[in-house]
Amino acid sequence: PGAELILAIETSCDETSVAVIRGGKEIISNLVSSQIETHRQFGGVVPEIASRKHVEVITLMMEAAVKEAGIKLQDLSAVAVTQGPGLVGALLVGIVAAKSLAMALDIPLIGTHHIAGHIYANNLISDIVYPSLALVVSGGHTELVLLEREGEFRMIGRTRDDAVGEAYDKVARALNFPYPGGPHVDRLAQQSAEVRELPRAWLEADSYDFSFSGLKSAVLAVINQIRMKGEELNTAALARGFQESVIDVLVTKALRAVKEFGARQLLLCGGVAANGGLRAVLQARCEESGIPLLIPPLSLCTDNAAMIGAAAHLKWIRGEFTNLDMKADPGLPL
Ligand code: KG4
């Protein structure tokens, strides 16, 4: 009671999502409309189609989220929306919708960073304690972010080429799995007792950056070689080798960063947090080292508007509002 009600909108990629969040903590409604079936036939997200699909459903989703929350539009305190990063045309649809509502109700607009959203999804299930370290892994992102204080983000490492999910999807495609293939590779890897060893990209000794394109190319080279020789490919062993290489680098760098920066907590977020191997190894290694680990439920790991509402709450309490001339920013820095 008394806490603000924020309507949040997320349209940065291929999910149209609208949520109502109370006090940055309580999810009153969180609806997600996925376009994945539409994009699957193209083997990936087609930006033009994504924008058009967002336009088709955004007002319906806003109405439905308000209805499900059981509130009146007049009860809203602010409107939050993902400003970036993401597909510019897709972002634009959410931003125009958010501006219109904020203007009509004469309430503040809060532009929100997509990655801040992924990180603050953790605040919806528990309390983030500071300093905290976030490992953000998705189809578009692979980042290590240090949170020294609430709402302050320091990117200490990021991928120099492919995002983890992207590498998974490309490997999956070479193994003839449908888009998005990450979960298929994960399942295959966990079934295999054999491992086809693959290289790890550690980069410079002190670097927290990642690189996955070399590993992806190594997988593709193995597939091509074996096919050319007409031999039988052990796809499960290859999937397991790929998965182990990815997990080893992610977990090792994340734990090193926790120690170096004295983080009191490790936060895992983004769609690749669904990866069974990653969760298991991270859980085991964190337990060994006595590091508290937070992983939101899957529905809050994949793109959703509740996380945007959770991140927007930090700006609400500081009174950091966004002008109505705010623009979509596909490269918005954290
Ligand atoms: O966060 P998300 O829903 O969308 C964004 O990219 O923002 O993440 C989707 C990505 C896809 O690349 C998908 O293949 C990957 O997450 N993914 C997985 C698993 N589940 C989803 N990758 C590996 N293992 C999984 N179990």
Ligand code: ZN
């Ligand atoms: Zn995302």
